[in-house]
Amino acid sequence: MFKVALISANGGVGKTAITAHLACTLARRDHAVLAVDFDPNNLLGLHLGLAPRERDGLALRTVSNDHWQDAAFSSDDGVHFLPFGDLDEAQRADFGARLGRNPDWLLQHLDDIALPSPAIALIDTPRLPSLYSQQAVRAADLVIVVVAADASCYAKLPAARNKVTLAGKADATYYVVNFADAARRLHNDIIAVMRLDLGNRLLPYYIHHDEAVPESLASNRSLAGYAPHSQAAHDLQGLATWLLARAAEHPA
Numbered sequence: 001m002f003k004v005a006l007i008s009a010n011g012g013v014g015k016t017a018i019t020a021h022l023a024c025t026l027a028r029r030d031h032a033v034l035a036v037d038f039d040p041n042n043l044l045g046l047h048l049g050l051a052p053r054e055r056d057g058l059a060l061r062t063v064s065n066d067h068w069q070d071a072a073f074s075s076d077d078g079v080h081f082l083p084f085g086d087l088d089e090a091q092r093a094d095f096g097a098r099l100g101r102n103p104d105w106l107l108q109h110l111d112d113i114a115l116p117s118p119a120i121a122l123i124d125t126p127r128l129p130s131l132y133s134q135q136a137v138r139a140a141d142l143v144i145v146v147v148a149a150d151a152s153c154y155a156k157l158p159a160a161r162n163k164v165t166l167a168g169k170a171d172a173t174y175y176v177v178n179f180a181d182a183a184r185r186l187h188n189d190i191i192a193v194m195r196l197d198l199g200n201r202l203l204p205y206y207i208h209h210d211e212a213v214p215e216s217l218a219s220n221r222s223l224a225g226y227a228p229h230s231q232a233a234h235d236l237q238g239l240a241t242w243l244l245a246r247a248a249e250h251p252a
């Protein structure tokens with residue numbers, strides 16, 4: 001399984017939305033995809049059609065000493081999906097302590113999952129710094145840092161870079177701009193300075209600001225199903241094609 005971590009140093013940049021819609025895009029192209037919610041906010045399921053009252057998930061089962069693989073769901077688009085689960089504070093502390101004791105907990109557990117090869121796992125995380133994003137980076141064959149073209153994301157670029165460098169993943173890390181809006185001058189200026197810092201690690205596949213993204217969430221549908229001809233759906237097709245090429249290069 002080719003494992004991809006989606007991380008960011010800033011909140012609200014679209015990690016969860018991109019994880020969900022990228023997973024649906026890949027599944028609609030008949031690729032085996034596992035979407036993993038590794039964020040205690042437990043929101044990825046909302047983007048994949050999971051009922052809001054559903055509490056089950058990999059972390060909830062782990063702290064209950066239950067079979068966590070059985071917490072998997074399938075979305076309407078054919079995405080295999082592991083929610084985080086809805087934990088109370090004591091359970092969250094227990095799960096955090098387990099992660100603290102074993103920095104490779106996620107890597108070891110993902111390796112136990114059998115999906116038809118070649119499968120891609122997309123791991124959603126809370127913003128850095130966190131135990132969860134650290135585990136996802138350690139588990140990943142490829143890391144995608146999601147950024148918006150604004151001053152706070154630019155200011156936080158070194159934080160994301162240090163994290164992946166410390167984990168020995170700098171050469172496996174790429175940066176994706178979300179909320180792109182070429183009509184805004186500031187946007188273009190910030191992308192230009194980011195490109196000076198990141199070179200071709202900054203992917204040319206921007207995901208544009210597109211109301212179809214929050215609308216699809218509000219309609220409880222995937223972007224590919226709700227607005228297949230929208231700009232953001234088109235952008236995600238490009239990102240999916242690029243990702244499949246990276247997965248194909250990767251030794252099995």
Ligand SMILES: Nc1ncnc2c1ncn2[C@@H]1O[C@H](COP(=O)(O)OP(=O)(O)O)[C@@H](O)[C@H]1O
Binds near residue numbers: 017178209213
């Ligand atoms: N390209 C986009 N265009 C418009 N809205 C977007 C886009 N990407 C994400 N959003 C919206 O932005 C909000 C934050 O996205 P989310 O995925 O929750 O961010 P994160 O997981 O990084 O905190 C959500 O309401 C989401 O629907």
Ligand SMILES: [Mg+2]
Binds near residue numbers: 016043
């Ligand atoms: Mg999120």
